[in-house]
Amino acid sequence: MPPRSTPTERQRRLGAELRKMRAAAGITTEFAARLLGVPRTNVPNMESGRSGISPDRVRTLAANYGCADKPLVDALAGMAAEREKGWWETYRGQLPAGFLDIAELEWRARKLRIALTVHLPGLIQTEDHARAVFEQVIPRLPATDVDARVAHRTDRQQVLDKAEPPHLDLIMHEAALRMGFGGPDVARRQLESILEVSDRSHVSVRVIPFKAGGFPGAGQSVVYASGEVSQLDTVELDSTHGPEFVHSGRELGKYRAQLDAMAAVALTRAASRDLIRTLVADL
Secondary structure (H helix, E strand, C coil), rough: CCCCCCCCHHHHHHHHHHHHHHHHHCCCCHHHHHHCCEEEEEEHHHHCCCCCCCCHHHHHHHHHHHCCCCHHHHHHHHHHHCCCHHHHHHCCCCCCCEEEEHHHHHHHHEEEEEEEEECCHHHHCCCHHHHHHCCCCCCCCHHHHHHHHHHHHHHHHHHHHHHCCEEEEEEEEEEHHHHCCCCCCHHHHHHHHHHHHHHCCCCEEEEEEEHHHHCCCCCEEEEEEEEECCHHCEEEECCCCEEEEEEHHHHHHHHHHHHHHHHHCCCHHHHHHHHHHHHHHHH
């Protein structure tokens, strides 16, 4: 099969982990290709995510690279075995690829820690709130594009209804709750929806109040997705040009510390619910 022209973020991540493993072992791409009995160019394509690799070949490479971390190897083999297309693939060609990568990251995560200061997490936005957000995009989007983005954002929320959903740990600043996208009625329904979501056993909603003052990470939106093993954790950062995915050990440690610092100044779950009820009453 010809190389993929646009590998997904998850496919690139699998390849990056194989490249990291090979580099740590001091093995050349030529030698790796001989191990698999493939042309030399196949290895760079595998390591960039542009070509697939079977679970057996992942294990062959790991064994010859001297990797004794069985949980990591099992997780990588599991990634290589993924063949079924997720629901997000129905949006390929309609939306930027980064939207689909975010959906897959959430779907595959064991746990999600999300912290935002101005916007509400997409996983808990109502349809009307999401529409109001996308209608503010500059340059203005055509109505069909807004519809597609709203539908995709709404579909992302089905991850919360999986048989084994990821634990969702949300930290939001009071500013995000007060933004009022769509006007008072939309804002009220959005806040009421957050209260409903917070009743779920696998969802934690905590609010950083204005009175908490400054705190680390105040200017960033962070999604920390825990993978099958800790080495496969990923941080997703929002930007105006699309999502950025981070997975180096040093960066992951920095964002874990940042999230811990934000959690330290956030209200308890009960106090957060009380604050949200107050905001509803004020609308």
